[in-house]
Structures are given as C-alpha cells and as structure tokens.
Amino acid sequence: MTVLALVAGLVLLVGIISVGLARGGRGQAAPGAHPPMALPADLQVRVRALLGENKPVLAVKEVRQATGLGLVDAKRIVDALKSGPLPEPLPYAPGGQGSVADRARTMRDAGDLPGAVSLVQTETGMSAADAERFVSTLS
Known part of the structure; x- marks a missing residue:
C-alpha cells in the first residue's frame, strides 16, 4: 500500500466520522462531555x-x-x-505526595487527562492504553 493510499484512507475515515458526529451518530459524545x-x-x-x-x-x-x-x-x-x-497541562512533579492514583485523579479532575496518563505511565511503566484505562477507572 502506498503512502498516498494510506493518507487518502485516513482522510476518508476522518470525514466519515465527522459526518456521523454532525448528524448525531452513535459515536457522538454525551452532551457536555x-x-x-x-x-x-x-x-x-x-x-x-x-x-x-x-x-x-x-x-x-x-x-x-x-x-x-x-x-x-x-x-x-x-x-x-x-x-x-x-x-x-499542570506541572508534573514525579514522586509527589500521595499515591499515583490520587495524583492522577486530581490531574484528571482538573481537566488534564494527558498529564494524568503521562504521570501513570512514567511512574508505573504502563503502556499509554493501560494508563488511560487506569485513569478512566479512578473514582
């Protein structure tokens, strides 16, 4: 597969998703999300x-x-x-006070999900996907 075909496929996919979201498709986020x-x-x-x-x-x-x-x-x-x-993102301080979960929850609740995921990855060695799942399950 050529690079051009791959890029064209990505453009098409983004366009399809955009149209679906504009029309209120199933992949649409909850109101306010x-x-x-x-x-x-x-x-x-x-x-x-x-x-x-x-x-x-x-x-x-x-x-x-x-x-x-x-x-x-x-x-x-x-x-x-x-x-x-x-x-x-808020400043990240490795080894800060509190557990990784507490610090990640605080960052996530402040609107810094990428920072929270990065913190969990850095301090635990988790993959990005695992760290994102971990942060999303924090209550």
Missing part, C-alpha cells in the same frame, strides 16, 4: 504548524501519538485548536 483540553505548548505549536500547512489528518495523528487519545477526541482537540489556544 469534552475531550481533555490541556496540551503542552510545544504540541500546540506542532499541531498549528500542520494545520497551517493544510494537513489536518497529520495534526490529528500528532495529537493521538502524543496523548494516547482516540480518533474522535483527538479530532475535537485539533478542531478546538483552530479557534484559539488551549490551556497547558
């Missing part, structure tokens, strides 16, 4: 550069790789970046 919006400044700069080059698919891919988020949440973040800057 928002993807994590805290992104490091360097990631925001890279994503904005890709958007400036008219490469939204690569921008979504960049967000997914950097955060471990799914396609729909990453696309929402990229769309939000088009209209203005997003907050930066």
